Amino acid sequence: MPLFSKTALMGAVLALGQFSNAKQVINNVWYCDEVTKMQYQNVGCSGTYKTPSVMTDNSGQCVVNYAEQAYSGPLAPLNNQITFHLRGPLKLYNFAAYYIDNTPDDEDTPQTYGARAKREEVHEKNRRFDHRHHHEKRKVKTEVVEEVVTITRYADTPEPSSTIELTAAPSGVVANAYKSKSGKPKKPATGDLWKRVGFYDSGKQILEGATFLNNKGGQGSGTWTGCFGNSLSHMSADGQSGSPTPQILADNTLFGVNEEFSIWTNQSCDGTCGYSYGADTCYRGWDGDNKVFVFKFTMPPGHTDDSNIYGNSNMPAIWSLNSLIGRTQQYPSNKDWSCWDSGCGEFDIWEVLYPQAPACEFMTSTLHSAQGNPGTGKGGGGTCDYFKRPTDGTFTGMVSYLSDGTITIQKLADDWDFPEYLTTDDIKKGFSASMPSFKVAS
Template identity: 25%
Template sequence: VDQIIYTNIGNKGEYKEVVYMNEDTGECRFADANRTFSGETAPFNEPVTLIFRGPIHLKQLAVYTPSGAGAFSRNHYYNAASQTSQGLTFLGNRGGEGSGVVGGHFGASLSYINPTASGGSSTPQILANEVIANEFLVMTDQDCDFATCGYVRPGSIAKKGFPGTTSRIFLLEFSMPHTASTGGGDMPAIWLENARVCPTRSNTADVRAGIRAAASGKFSRSCMPRPVDQNAPIKVAVWLDPVDGGTASVKILGTSDGAQFGGQLNAGEVSDLKKRSAGLVSETDYAIATVQTRGYQV
């Protein structure tokens, strides 16, 4: 499959929102009233987090939003070769290893990670220009506040997700080579998650299951070819557009040409990215009248 398209993803529904976590007892409480969501691309019209599971060699990442007259501007950028990071933070479940917290009931919170995502860090670091074996998250470099992020686990490193009120384009360049031993079990993946999950994120399985069920929205994944050659990374465009019922597209642009993702995308470039692939396309009508996401007491 060269492109995956979801149409009519404008859902409405509700979920139980975490408002309290007790590190000593393991108690987790939800708000009295469920949090509602609605609109085109919901629940992805709220801020989102990018999550990567290795083995993966992320070469470039750029996030664009509309800037007028059909053009888009780059707001966030990472380049592995030049070790450039603009407006981004790399995080992982390494709480207690220099930053974040760790506890018996909730395990390790989010923390800054070292350049290889193999441990924590006391300060923000730039992801290394190499194959990363473990799971890591990418969020903005802006600190959370309750209005944007909701409840934050005390002591956790918490950053805002990528805003979701307008069209967004994510451009990625990466490879996923096979490795003998990895934290991801040689099952690499990239996905988006509602950013409100992350401030309450932990590495304890039962807690993660309950909190993710309470506040996440994910697309099911179709099969796209895995770019196993580290010397031939691919470029991919992810487009979320809150018009005409809401559309999401994941499109392989081809093997990398070595060019950097620019600071601006003109109207013609945006049109090309949104254009239907000439290759094999998987298209799904995602229309659901009502979504009720169940929350769990943990």
């Protein structure tokens, strides 16, 4: 795949004057100050991107049809469905997703969220060195000869079709639903009330409203072809293989160097998701103009390999992608087999860019979209500030995608308890006019 080099990208951002206070340069990456929060402003633009609409392997002849997808809005294209992707060395302890829910607690009316809610209101690799999570895809067919699958009782979880209703979870989704000790709080006098609609707790083995997938199609779920390789698959509990059904990620699971998985909703696609190469693993992503996510994780040291800086040695990361990328080809051998190159959007939240010290201790962030460079996936940009990587402890961090056109990342207290409800004040209390920020070019 043609590379958009890191040097070129950093040069472009330097031209915008973002790194005038840079303190050190490591492997062409500029680093400034350790921070506990940072904000991206002026996120969102209008345009179109190209995405596969059909992918067919005709006896080794790879046939792909395409569709043009229009986007607009204050977060566009990241107001489309997004998914979260995690790469080791990493352990995930908790995950939570929050959406606005201002329904009075004495009403039974189902609450909508995401893009559909907005419509109803109106109408009532890492090739990180080319700054994308797209590696060359190896077409390796894998099979599971024998697998033991544990099925647990299903949990009642929110299912947003046109509205959120309490319905039985799709096949294989897991039990032990988290129950709040108190009732729903009242809407605050200012701002909104936010409800947790997705949740994972490693120690308590709780999974609500979310699904873990990996790129091992052909192992129990998903598909494999000689043309396109592995699709998405349901992930086994130990994270090492595919599974016929969704599973809870086992407690204290360590993902090693270059091992990845992704987090989706537990809502099967209903014709509004676009094409999916693996039809039985087609889940909705997290959509809408207002959405907040919290992760608790650790990134222990991994082996390093200076001879292959493109191999993600000791370079863990957490990032979000337009969900269409995962449903087609996250790591295509042909760049057109994904909408990434035409600008459908990626946001790197916490990412280590180099395997050796001191850079392996720094988690950086970057926006990749057409913003500032229409018609391509090479706009966006980022700050040279960084978060401290949690190598021997945990890091609890929140990323908020908001309708004012901002994406904010902030470190939370170690004892943050993933409550069932948040307020806008809870989300924004760490914000300040003086916090590090990056304004994306129009």
